[in-house]
Amino acid sequence: MHPQTLAIRSNQYFDVADSHCEPIAMTSAYTYESAAAAAARFTGRAPGNVYSRFTNPTVQAFEARAAALDGAESGVAFASGMAAITGIGMAYLKQGDVVACSRDVFGSTLGAFRNYFGGFGVETRAVPLSNLAAWQAALDERVKLVFLESPSNPLLDVGDIPRIAQMAHAVGALLVVDNTLLSPMQQRPLRMGADLVIQSAGKHIDGQGRCLGGLVTGSQEKTRPVRDTLRTLGASLSPMAAWLLLKGLETLDLRVERASRTASRLAAWLERQPGVQAVYHTSLPSHAAHQLALRQQTGHGSVLSFRVAGGQEAAWQLIDAVRLISIATNIGDTRSMVTHPASTTHCRLATDERLRAGITDDLVRLSVGLEHEDDLMEDLEQALALCQGQYVEERLAA
Numbered sequence: 087m088h089p090q091t092l093a094i095r096s097n098q099y100f101d102v103a104d105s106h107c108e109p110i111a112m113t114s115a116y117t118y119e120s121a122a123a124a125a126a127r128f129t130g131r132a133p134g135n136v137y138s139r140f141t142n143p144t145v146q147a148f149e150a151r152a153a154a155l156d157g158a159e160s161g162v163a164f165a166s167g168m169a170a171i172t173g174i175g176m177a178y179l180k181q182g183d184v185v186a187c188s189r190d191v192f193g194s195t196l197g198a199f200r201n202y203f204g205g206f207g208v209e210t211r212a213v214p215l216s217n218l219a220a221w222q223a224a225l226d227e228r229v230k231l232v233f234l235e236s237p238s239n240p241l242l243d244v245g246d247i248p249r250i251a252q253m254a255h256a257v258g259a260l261l262v263v264d265n266t267l268l269s270p271m272q273q274r275p276l277r278m279g280a281d282l283v284i285q286s287a288g289k290h291i292d293g294q295g296r297c298l299g300g301l302v303t304g305s306q307e308k309t310r311p312v313r314d315t316l317r318t319l320g321a322s323l324s325p326m327a328a329w330l331l332l333k334g335l336e337t338l339d340l341r342v343e344r345a346s347r348t349a350s351r352l353a354a355w356l357e358r359q360p361g362v363q364a365v366y367h368t369s370l371p372s373h374a375a376h377q378l379a380l381r382q383q384t385g386h387g388s389v390l391s392f393r394v395a396g397g398q399e400a401a402w403q404l405i406d407a408v409r410l411i412s413i414a415t416n417i418g419d420t421r422s423m424v425t426h427p428a429s430t431t432h433c434r435l436a437t438d439e440r441l442r443a444g445i446t447d448d449l450v451r452l453s454v455g456l457e458h459e460d461d462l463m464e465d466l467e468q469a470l471a472l473c474q475g476q477y478v479e480e481r482l483a484a
């Protein structure tokens with residue numbers, strides 16, 4: 087079946103009075119016919135739910151349908167994307183191990199490995215995502231986990247997933263790919279050799295900025311240890327959030343396709359605007375990762391970034407001048423959002439580390455939503471005119 091159909095029809099579960107929409111199983115506990123039946127379920131001799139920290143019908147429906155979309159045997163849902171990443175680390179890392187992690191991952195991901203797993207004797211090696219020689223140099227038999235996010239946020243750098251998978255497997259490490267920026271509708275890392283895929287499900291999967299959630303997909307064998315950490319450590323997804331995410335899956339394809347098409351058009355348009363010094367979106371032939379993205383992605387995603395003349399002042403003026411677009415740091419919502427990465431999402435990085443990662447003071451990130459592209463262009467056009475007008479006036483006055 088096609089992904090669009092799987093997202094709507096796979097693993098359907100209906101049991102409340104023939105309802106056509108899946109019910110929300112808002113329950114923490116489950117009942118048993120007898121003491122023996124309870125014992126059978128607890129020991130795993132009989133199937134069924136025992137407690138919603140372990141399993142819940144609505145959460146399971148979401149896990150199964152999301153796994154089908156990724157072409158995975160199994161899915162494990164968590165309360166958030168960070169809980170999912172922590173769950174993978176708890177399952178696969180122990181004292182003395184090394185994580186090789188792409189340098190441009192979501193800030194808290196690197197923070198979790200360095201600051202928390204580091205406290206338990208796990209070493210983290212940060213590797214530039216697109217530099218295969220650097221990956222090769224960072225990998226040895228102490229590395230148990232290779233973690234990358236591709237494309238990266240906010241500069242849309244791309245890692246060669248099949249090549250990095252080969253290198254990871256050659257030293258006996260697992261490759262984990264954060265696929266939050268594209269979703270399974272535009273990238274399937276498991277088909278390219280990744281062992282596990284994680285997503286922050288509150289981004290494209292929900293797609294409407296309503297809830298948090300995390301998801302890990304992969305084979306039964308590789309997801310089992312991750313599920314075991316969840317059962318014990320307890321960062322379980324709530325049934326309400328699982329239901330929102332299940333419904334989100336049904337429109338994922340349409341939303342991602344439309345938002346990324348608009349993002350591609352805005353990126354091409356921005357490249358032609360005065361005062362815009364660089365635009366980052368893999369749909370652009372000018373982007374360093376354009377060819378690699380065409381090989382391993384089926385779309386380019388809805389996040390783009392651009393640099394404006396006039397540094398942080400002009401970037402902030404532009405952000406303050408938008409009328410339609412929200413000033414917010416989330417991604418993957420129906421509503422377009424603009425942010426200044428240097429002073430928000432990346433503000434905790436030391437200045438030299440931030441600049442080395444390309445997060446300059448003049449960089450503006452846009453998460454493109456589902457508004458009409460003409461309205462978004464009009465909003466950006468007036469904001470650019472304002473910030474560049476002020477920039478030119480200040481330069482003339484100086």
Ligand SMILES: Cc1ncc(COP(=O)(O)O)c(C=O)c1O
Nearest residue numbers: 166167168169192264266286299
């Ligand atoms: C690419 C990426 N991965 C992981 C996360 C963490 O997910 P969550 O916020 O659901 O914990 C985020 C959050 O913004 C993200 O953008």
